[in-house]
Amino acid sequence: QVQVEESGGGSVQPGGSLRLSCAATGFTFASYAMSWYRQAPGKERELVAAITSTGITTEYPDSVKGRFNISRHRTRSTIYLQMNSLEPEDTAVYYCKLRVLQRDYWGQGTQVTVSS
Numbered sequence: 001q002v003q004v005e006e007s008g009g010g011s012v013q014p015g016g017s018l019r020l021s022c023a024a025t026g027f028t029f030a031s032y033a034m035s036w037y038r039q040a041p042g043k044e045r046e047l048v049a050a051i052t053s054t055g056i057t058t059e060y061p062d063s064v065k066g067r068f069n070i071s072r073h074r075t076r077s078t079i080y081l082q083m084n085s086l087e088p089e090d091t092a093v094y095y096c097k098l099r100v101l102q103r104d105y106w107g108q109g110t111q112v113t114v115s116s
Contacts, residue, residue: 001026002105006096009110012086016114020081022096022107027077032100034079036070038092038112045095051079063089086114 008020024034035050035058049070050058057070069082077098083090091114096107 002098002100004096004098004105004107006094006107006110009094009112011113011115013116014087014114016086017082017084018086018112020083020094020096020110020112022079022081024077024096024098024105027098027100030100032077032098034072034077034099035097036079036081037095037097038090039095039109040089040092043092048094049081053077083112086112088114090114 003025006020006022008018010018012018031053033050033052036048037045038048039045048064049060049068051070051072060068067085070079072079092112093109094112095109098105
């Protein structure tokens with residue numbers, strides 16, 4: 001019943017911007033955390049950003065610090081990833097993960113491609 005769905009991926013030129021969305025449904029009456037991961041070809045999956053249901057965020061990794069920003073909807077279990085000044089190195093499949101009641105639920109991922 002729990003569903004995690006990403007949207008907003010696409011192809012952009014270097015220096016461009018994208019805004020990813022992730023909606024988590026099928027759960028209630030619990031605190032939760034949601035996060036963005038990405039995985040590029042030949043590289044391991046890495047954490048990009050995370051946020052709790054109360055709005056607490058983790059520190060961004062150096063690779064995206066200052067360019068990416070995670071946020072949440074005021075009342076819905078939906079998060080966003082604003083990506084600015086995109087670089088070819090940002091090309092990856094971006095995954096959204098929901099953590100609730102000590103269980104993880106993953107979305108299918110959305111492709112982000114940054115190229116000229």
